Amino acid sequence: MEKKILHLLLLLALLVVSCDAPRNNPLDPENPANKIISIEGNILTDTKSPEPVSGVSIYWMNERISGLSDENGYFRVKCSGQTDGWLYFRKDGFATDSVFINWNGKTKISLQVNLNSLPTLKSFSFFSIVRNKYSTVDYQLAVECEINDIDDDIDSVSLVNQGYKISKQLNKLSASKFEGDYYDYELGVTSLENLVGKNFEIVVKTSEGSNITIGKASIKRIIKDVIEFISPANQEVVSSTPNLKWKKFTQGFNFTYTIEIFSDEPEPELVWKKEAIPSTETSIDVDSAIPTTPNNNKFFWVIWCVDEYKNMARSRTAGFVVQ
Known part of the structure; x- marks a missing residue:
């Protein structure tokens, strides 16, 4: 009987000692080493219908830890400590963003980050x-x-x-x-x-x-030379589909001509236009009848030189009458 009591006392002593022992067992959920400290979350576009953003570079400055968001915009950063600091997000085409992490005793921080895309x-x-x-x-x-x-x-x-x-x-x-x-x-x-x-x-x-x-x-050039017209001009009377002629215009760059015909009124209206005329041309036939009215049959035309960068120079006006 005394031996049984002694065995029970020894067993109780062992249990007390084991409860106070350090929890070094890697399978012990109370082992402090098993407490994972992390920051995780999802990165989305800052739009009315947010979409995941993959390949975002995540940088935890405190521990110089970096990572990338996956195809679903998810990321996770495992930390070794709980020191407050900044978490940065960078990706080409988006504005750089950051979040200040305040642990407040937590072991896991969950975030949703909306990145603003750059225009x-x-x-x-x-x-x-x-x-x-x-x-x-x-x-x-x-x-x-x-x-x-x-x-x-x-x-x-x-x-x-x-x-x-x-x-x-x-x-x-x-x-x-x-x-x-x-x-x-x-x-x-x-x-x-x-x-x-x-x-x-x-x-x-x-x-x-x-x-x-x-x-x-940057601006490539200013075209200062002036294209000179030949006819019609000086209120010359012509048909409703006149032939327009101008002097050869020679420049040291590639260009085309654009011709415009306007009604000769206080508020001129464009009545005919032709673009992309080769620089080798010096005349062109108007391919549709110029519309006249009982109150106006007077018109004027101008010719533009337009280079490959859209720089352009316009001639002076030349007036004519349609009869």
Whole structure:
């Protein structure tokens, strides 16, 4: 009997000691070494219908740990400690983002991150326009661009040149199309030739106030030579399908002609136009009858030189009468 009591006491002592022993067993759920500290979550587009973003670079600065989001936008960063700090997200085509991690005693942080995509240029034209008149010459710079922006958060688009302190907001034609044209005096320069070869930027301002440069371009040339017409001119009487003639125009670059015919009225209307006429031509037949009215049978025509960059120069006007 005494031996049984002694065995029971020894067993109880062993149990007490084992309860106080360090939990080093790797299978013991109470083993501190088995507590996984992690940051995980999903990365989505910042759109009305968010979609997963794969291949996002994730960087936990505290421990210099990096990783990538998978095809479902999921990521997980295993940490060795619980020191508060910044988690960064980077991917080409998206604005860099970051989240401050405050552990507050937790061992797992779960996040949902919505990345803002950067607007990109789908098309971009930047060119000069010269209009020759009898008493003066008008000079303009023009820009046309189409922008992709899946977040639909464009506030404005501007044409910017830091060196000349030029910043001109473009006109919005639609959600993605913008354009603008500016005379030399509006740009604060005495001659557009001063701007040839100088870099201009297309800068998008988002609804959040960020300014993003999405493209750069420069003016290649100003066409200053004047195309001279031959006929019809000086109110010459012609048929409704006249033959238009001009002097050969020789330049050291590739170009085509564009011809326009307008009604000669206080508010002229375009009645005929022909584009992409080869530079080797010096005449063309109007291929559809010019419409006259009882109140007006007077018209004028102009011819444009248009180079491969869309830089263009217009002739002076030549008037004629349709009979």
